[in-house]
Amino acid sequence: MKNSKTWLLIIIVAELLLNSCASQIPEATLSATVVIKPSDTPAPTLTNTPEQTKTISPSDTPELVPERRVTPTPETWIIHDVLSTDRRWRAIVIRTTINGEERSIFKVQNDNDRIEWIVDDVPFEDVHVSGFPFPEPFYWSKNGQYLYFTYQRSGDGCFAGGTNKGEGFYRFDLATGLTMELSPNFASWMSISPDEKTLAYFIYAKQGITLRDLESGKERTFDQIVQQEDIGMELDQRYIVWAPDSQSLVYVIMAGVCDFKPESYFNWLVYVDLKTGTQRVVFEKDNRGFVPVSWPETDKILIRDGSGQLLWLNPTTDDIDPVQ
Numbered sequence: 001m002k003n004s005k006t007w008l009l010i011i012i013v014a015e016l017l018l019n020s021c022a023s024q025i026p027e028a029t030l031s032a033t034v035v036i037k038p039s040d041t042p043a044p045t046l047t048n049t050p051e052q053t054k055t056i057s058p059s060d061t062p063e064l065v066p067e068r069r070v071t072p073t074p075e076t077w078i079i080h081d082v083l084s085t086d087r088r089w090r091a092i093v094i095r096t097t098i099n100g101e102e103r104s105i106f107k108v109q110n111d112n113d114r115i116e117w118i119v120d121d122v123p124f125e126d127v128h129v130s131g132f133p134f135p136e137p138f139y140w141s142k143n144g145q146y147l148y149f150t151y152q153r154s155g156d157g158c159f160a161g162g163t164n165k166g167e168g169f170y171r172f173d174l175a176t177g178l179t180m181e182l183s184p185n186f187a188s189w190m191s192i193s194p195d196e197k198t199l200a201y202f203i204y205a206k207q208g209i210t211l212r213d214l215e216s217g218k219e220r221t222f223d224q225i226v227q228q229e230d231i232g233m234e235l236d237q238r239y240i241v242w243a244p245d246s247q248s249l250v251y252v253i254m255a256g257v258c259d260f261k262p263e264s265y266f267n268w269l270v271y272v273d274l275k276t277g278t279q280r281v282v283f284e285k286d287n288r289g290f291v292p293v294s295w296p297e298t299d300k301i302l303i304r305d306g307s308g309q310l311l312w313l314n315p316t317t318d319d320i321d322p323v324q
Contacts, residue, residue, distance in 0.1 A: 190202070250270065255267070291304060
């Protein structure tokens with residue numbers, strides 16, 4: 001009994017002390033000291049409310065990876081790189097990019113690049129069908145003073161390209177850097193005489209051969225020997241080859257040039273005498289495919305046939321002999 005009374009007394013004293021402390025603590029502090037166990041907390045329900053949803057713009061995102069700036073390497077295409085006969089000069093035509101702009105540049109350099117002339121420097125502009133007119137180095141003068149050049153487009157079909165084709169004909173002075181226009185005309189095939197005084201050229205099969213004096217600009221056009229309407233095939237006139245004395249030349253009229261099988265079905269080989277102003281047909285509608293290659297001696301013209309075999313033609317007798 002004594003122990004029971006003792007414990008009862010202790011419990012009564014404890015309750016009196018707790019009630020006395022509670023009356024001295026503010027209510028807000030009491031509520032703040034309440035600890036809620038996780039097990040007692042209901043799982044929150046997530047709702048997609050405007051307050052919970054936020055769109056992050058790039059400006060809100062810190063730049064973690066530095067921006068890569070790649071500087072493009074200028075591309076250059078070499079269109080022509082031609083060495084002079086005395087090996088002292090180079091004529092170079094390039095298509096390149098400068099400060100983001102494509103340009104066509106035509107320059108002539110002396111040995112060891114001690115001298116460099118910029119003959120032409122223009123913006124490049126692709127022209128549909130006909131193509132851009134790039135400069136075409138055509139002929140180095142024998143005295144080493146001039147470079148003759150023209151402009152050539154890519155063209156299309158069976159009449160595309162060809163180093164003997166061009167728009168206009170120009171002479172560039174290697175000593176002074178000056179350019180002179182010698183002919184404004186277009187030519188589907190052209191050739192300068194060995195004495196560099198006359199330019200012979202064709203405009204496809206629209207007219208006969210034309211001879212232009214490069215000093216005076218005077219021209220003479222010969223009669224067209226074969227008419228396209230009479231043959232019923234596409235004609236072209238090509239392969240102008242001069243005699244060593246510049247007083248005569250030969251050329252070829254070709255039939256069926258656009259059939260893309262042989263170069264032509266048959267040819268006319270024509271001899272022109274500048275002294276008499278006459279033309280003579282050496283081979284008429286010949287199916288052996290003769291075309292002139294060079295004229296090294298007065299009575300010897302180097303020709304080839306359709307198979308590629310080389311022969312000698314005597315322009316006086318019209319005799320043909322194999323090359324030994």
